[in-house]
Amino acid sequence: MLELERVNSFYGKAHILQDLSFSVGRGEVVALLGRNGAGKSTTMKSIIQLVRPKSGKVRFQGTEVTGQAAYRVARAGIGYVPEDRRIFTALTVLENLEVGRQPAREGAPHWSVEQLFEIFPNLHERRNQLGKAMSGGEQQMLTIARTLMGNPSLLLLDEPSEGIAPVIVEEMARAILRLKAQGLTVMISEQNLHFARVVADRAIIIESGEKKFDGTFAELEAHPEIRDAYLAV
Amino acid sequence: MGFFFAQLLTGLSNAAGLFLVASGLSLIFGVTRIVNFAHGSFYMLGAYFGVTLMGILPDYLGSHVGFWGSIVLTGVIVGLVGALVEIVVLRPIYRAPELFQLVATFGVILMIQDLALMSWGAEDIMGARAPGLRGVFRIFGEPIPKYDIVLICITPFILIALWWLIAKTRLGILVRAATQDREMVGALGVNQRWLFTGVFALGSALAGWGGALQLPKGGADLLMDMNIIGPLFVVVVIGGMGSLPGAFIASVIISVLNVFGVTYMPQSTLVLMFVVMAIVLIFRPYGLLGKEEVAGEHGQVGAPEAPIRPFGRTGRLAVTGLLAVLALLPLVSDPFLLVLMTDIIIFALFAASLHFILGAGGLTSFGHAAFYGGGAYVAALLVTYAKAPMEIAFIAAPIGAGMLALVVGWFCIRLSGVYLAMLTLAFSQLVWSLAFQWRSVTRGDDGLINIWPSDWLSGQVPYYYFTLVIGAAGILFLRHVIHAPFGYALRAARDSARQAEATGINVKRVQYLAFALAGALAGLAGGLFVFAKGSVFPTELEIGKSFDALIVVFLGGIKTLSGGVVGAAFMATVEDWLTRMEYWRLMLGMLIIAVVILAPEGIVGSARRLGERLGLIKRAEAEE
Ligand SMILES: Nc1ncnc2c1ncn2[C@@H]1O[C@H](COP(=O)(O)OP(=O)(O)O)[C@@H](O)[C@H]1O
Ligand SMILES: [Mg+2]
Numbered sequence: 001m002l003e004l005e006r007v008n009s010f011y012g013k014a015h016i017l018q019d020l021s022f023s024v025g026r027g028e029v030v031a032l033l034g035r036n037g038a039g040k041s042t043t044m045k046s047i048i049q050l051v052r053p054k055s056g057k058v059r060f061q062g063t064e065v066t067g068q069a070a071y072r073v074a075r076a077g078i079g080y081v082p083e084d085r086r087i088f089t090a091l092t093v094l095e096n097l098e099v100g101r102q103p104a105r106e107g108a109p110h111w112s113v114e115q116l117f118e119i120f121p122n123l124h125e126r127r128n129q130l131g132k133a134m135s136g137g138e139q140q141m142l143t144i145a146r147t148l149m150g151n152p153s154l155l156l157l158d159e160p161s162e163g164i165a166p167v168i169v170e171e172m173a174r175a176i177l178r179l180k181a182q183g184l185t186v187m188i189s190e191q192n193l194h195f196a197r198v199v200a201d202r203a204i205i206i207e208s209g210e211k212k213f214d215g216t217f218a219e220l221e222a223h224p225e226i227r228d229a230y231l232a233v
Numbered sequence: 234m235g236f237f238f239a240q241l242l243t244g245l246s247n248a249a250g251l252f253l254v255a256s257g258l259s260l261i262f263g264v265t266r267i268v269n270f271a272h273g274s275f276y277m278l279g280a281y282f283g284v285t286l287m288g289i290l291p292d293y294l295g296s297h298v299g300f301w302g303s304i305v306l307t308g309v310i311v312g313l314v315g316a317l318v319e320i321v322v323l324r325p326i327y328r329a330p331e332l333f334q335l336v337a338t339f340g341v342i343l344m345i346q347d348l349a350l351m352s353w354g355a356e357d358i359m360g361a362r363a364p365g366l367r368g369v370f371r372i373f374g375e376p377i378p379k380y381d382i383v384l385i386c387i388t389p390f391i392l393i394a395l396w397w398l399i400a401k402t403r404l405g406i407l408v409r410a411a412t413q414d415r416e417m418v419g420a421l422g423v424n425q426r427w428l429f430t431g432v433f434a435l436g437s438a439l440a441g442w443g444g445a446l447q448l449p450k451g452g453a454d455l456l457m458d459m460n461i462i463g464p465l466f467v468v469v470v471i472g473g474m475g476s477l478p479g480a481f482i483a484s485v486i487i488s489v490l491n492v493f494g495v496t497y498m499p500q501s502t503l504v505l506m507f508v509v510m511a512i513v514l515i516f517r518p519y520g521l522l523g524k525e526e527v528a529g530e531h532g533q534v535g536a537p538e539a540p541i542r543p544f545g546r547t548g549r550l551a552v553t554g555l556l557a558v559l560a561l562l563p564l565v566s567d568p569f570l571l572v573l574m575t576d577i578i579i580f581a582l583f584a585a586s587l588h589f590i591l592g593a594g595g596l597t598s599f600g601h602a603a604f605y606g607g608g609a610y611v612a613a614l615l616v617t618y619a620k621a622p623m624e625i626a627f628i629a630a631p632i633g634a635g636m637l638a639l640v641v642g643w644f645c646i647r648l649s650g651v652y653l654a655m656l657t658l659a660f661s662q663l664v665w666s667l668a669f670q671w672r673s674v675t676r677g678d679d680g681l682i683n684i685w686p687s688d689w690l691s692g693q694v695p696y697y698y699f700t701l702v703i704g705a706a707g708i709l710f711l712r713h714v715i716h717a718p719f720g721y722a723l724r725a726a727r728d729s730a731r732q733a734e735a736t737g738i739n740v741k742r743v744q745y746l747a748f749a750l751a752g753a754l755a756g757l758a759g760g761l762f763v764f765a766k767g768s769v770f771p772t773e774l775e776i777g778k779s780f781d782a783l784i785v786v787f788l789g790g791i792k793t794l795s796g797g798v799v800g801a802a803f804m805a806t807v808e809d810w811l812t813r814m815e816y817w818r819l820m821l822g823m824l825i826i827a828v829v830i831l832a833p834e835g836i837v838g839s840a841r842r843l844g845e846r847l848g849l850i851k852r853a854e855a856e857e
Contacts, residue, residue, distance in 0.1 A: 048420055050416060050420060069419065069424075070416070070419045070420045071419045071420070071421075071422050071423055071424045071425065074419075074420055074421060074422035075422045080420050082417070082420070086414055086417045088409070088410045088413050088414065088417075089413065090409060090412075090413060091406065091409060091410060091413075095406045095409075095410075096410075098403060098406050099406060099407060099410045099418060099421055099423070100421045100422075101403075102421075102422045146421065147421065150421060150422050
């Protein structure tokens with residue numbers, strides 16, 4: 001479904017992603033792990049093309065998307081949920097969802113506002129409130145729901161559990177598992193294992209923009225030294 | 234009572250057109266963050282297209298459908314012109330600093346001026362009357378044109394329609410979302426390029442409708458574009474940038490005020506408008522309904538700026554060489570060239586003072602001519618009324634301009650970015666309107682004449698040397714200040730206000746002083762000017778004058794002080810050459826737009842880059 005082939009990304013002269021290659025299969029939930037500053041967000045931005053890789057290829061469902069405008073990549077079926085949430089604070093919850101609305105896409109689950117409210121009941125209660133009036137957890141729910149309004153077939157979630165109360169993290173884990181059950185492919189970035197282990201099938205670990213590990217959680221468990229070297233505990 | 238009421242209604246009907254145009258400007262700013270100075274040009278185009286269509290359509294569609302159809306169609310056509318401008322000129326520069334965008338839209342103004350001149354000629358054109366609405370209603374015994382009443386009735390519907398569009402439609406939701414975070418809107422699958430084009434087209438269409446709707450009360454002429462900029466910006470500043478209801482309230486205030494002003498204080502209508510603006514801004518710096526601007530929203534292009542360095546040996550040699558050539562010039566040159574060179578030096582000083590506040594200070598002033606013309610007027614007034622000797626009057630020019638800058642700066646420095654730009658522009662209009670309307674003192678557009686230098690400076694050659702010495706001293710002084718601790722503080726404040734504050738710099742105070750200093754040096758240039766020409770007219774205070782200086786600074790390159798000097802020389806030469814052609818504005822406009830898009834570092838910046846590439850100059854980074 002998604003393939004990265006020797007991707008190199010830069011901020012100005014700073015070389016961030018170094019020959020990064022991996023792939024994600026249809027229906028998989030993959031965790032992208034690494035410490036703060038490892039390059040997780042840059043990887044996600046390089047997929048949606050908010051950061052343009054200098055070299056290498058990003059392929060999505062067989063077609064190359066490298067160098068395309070972000071809105072085209074989004075329309076091709078990649079939904080991106082940024083780590084800093086970036087909800088539209090001056091818009092209501094319903095209006096935020098409206099911004100994300102895209103036509104239904106073949107081979108991807110289709111979401112209506114009602115269905116999303118069922119998954120994220122808090123949003124329903126607050127549907128006419130402004131984005132800025134919401135708590136951090138609610139804002140995180142809203143960004144996910146907003147992206148789902150685009151009916152993506154691949155969802156990129158950048159550190160969704162960061163700065164959120166444990167109760168809400170649990171709720172979110174349930175939501176993600178539901179998305180998975182609907183057939184959505186998900187890539188989720190995290191700094192630690194706790195949350196990732198609950199929802200993901202496979203882990204990719206990066207450090208300084210280089211891939212250090214790619215395998216199942218069982219394999220990772222068998223190599224605690226990898227975890228200790230590259231992940232926060 | 235009846236008369237009072239009639240006046241009120243006239244004011245309200247004038248507000249209709251102003252509101253349409255202002256709401257378009259506000260809408261465009263809200264989404265694109267571009268202050269479109271060419272908005273007045275779209276208003277003018279609306280009037281011209283409207284007149285033309287009203288001459289054609291009624292023959293085919295009947296008078297009523299023809300008239301109103303012409304107005305609707307005019308908006309559509311002007312909207313398409315706006316879309317074209319957006320696609321060709323603005324798309325490449327959305328992430329550029331404000332100055333680039335201003336200069337580009339100014340290029341558009343110049344082009345549209347000449348295109349309108351080509352298409353419709355220089356004569357003013359009378360507007361057609363609205364069919365069926367020729368007569369008057371009598372209200373409390375006073376005659377009120379029927380068309381005025383119709384306009385008053387239409388306006389609330391326009392406001393509601395616009396509000397509905399923004400608040401309730403998907404387009405409006407996307408527009409508001411893009412106002413906050415364009416990139417995220419794109420990442421959600423919205424093609425924001427077309428969103429921007431659409432908003433720009435709609436805003437332009439509103440200006441076009443404004444121009445067409447005022448036709449039965451006026452007509453179409455080539456001054457409409459500049460004449461509306463003052464009121465337009467005042468309305469947007471008072472109402473709050475990006476706020477439609479704000480634009481509506483402010484349009485009503487300004488229009489009603491104007492009508493009463495014409496009756497009770499015919500000499501001060503223009504001044505009154507700016508006084509109201511100043512009062513509003515004292516209490517609400519972001520306008521009645523405006524929101525405080527979040528700093529740092531605006532993207533900047535390009536690599537971080539190479540620091541302005543003290544002269545190297547090559548630089549010192551070049552400057553000395555240039556001064557030597559200039560000093561020897563009178564020995565070889567004809568009088569005509571000497572006059573041109575005097576003009577260039579004066580202009581270079583003016584541009585350098587703007588460059589100081591803009592480049593080193595990061596404060597985009599769009600009204601710098603207020604201090605240039607202000608200095609000239611101070612000197613001229615002293616000579617005319619106090620019979621002051623030239624030397625005293627000349628020294629008073631920078632002092633007076635500096636004091637004016639202290640007053641204007643007190644209002645403006647509190648703001649930043651486009652708000653600062655708009656406010657400086659509005660204040661310069663205030664100064665201009667004083668010179669223009671306070672006839673008993675300034676003689677209005679007859680100007681102040683017979684302002685000649687003392688005997689020891691009279692004659693072309695002595696005055697040329699005087700200009701050269703003062704001009705060079707002024708420019709080198711600015712350069713010196715940039716490298717003095719004060720200059721470092723100023724640049725630190727520009728690069729990061731918060732960090733500068735943290736290191737103990739009083740940011741606003743430093744900027745305030747820099748603003749005053751820039752004003753004083755512009756006044757010095759104005760003083761040189763008035764004694765070179767022997768007269769001064771309100772044109773020296775016009776928006777166009779401020780824009781000239783901005784373009785010069787821009788053309789030369791914002792990042793180096795020599796940019797202002799090179800730009801002034803280039804501009805004067807090119808203008809001298811271009812103005813011999815019939816449609817020089819068109820050429821100059823295209824040239825400006827081409828430079829903005831193709832060589833955004835200006836002449837000096839591009840030359841330096843070329844030099845670096847060829848290995849002639851050391852790379853700037855290497856010296857950091
Ligand atoms: N906009 C930016 N400009 C320059 N450097 C950046 C920018 N964003 C991130 N970086 C740098 O890139 C590296 C990777 O950052 P990021 O992808 O955000 O890591 P993560 O998401 O894993 O915490 C870090 O060293 C960070 O400092
Ligand atoms: Mg991150």
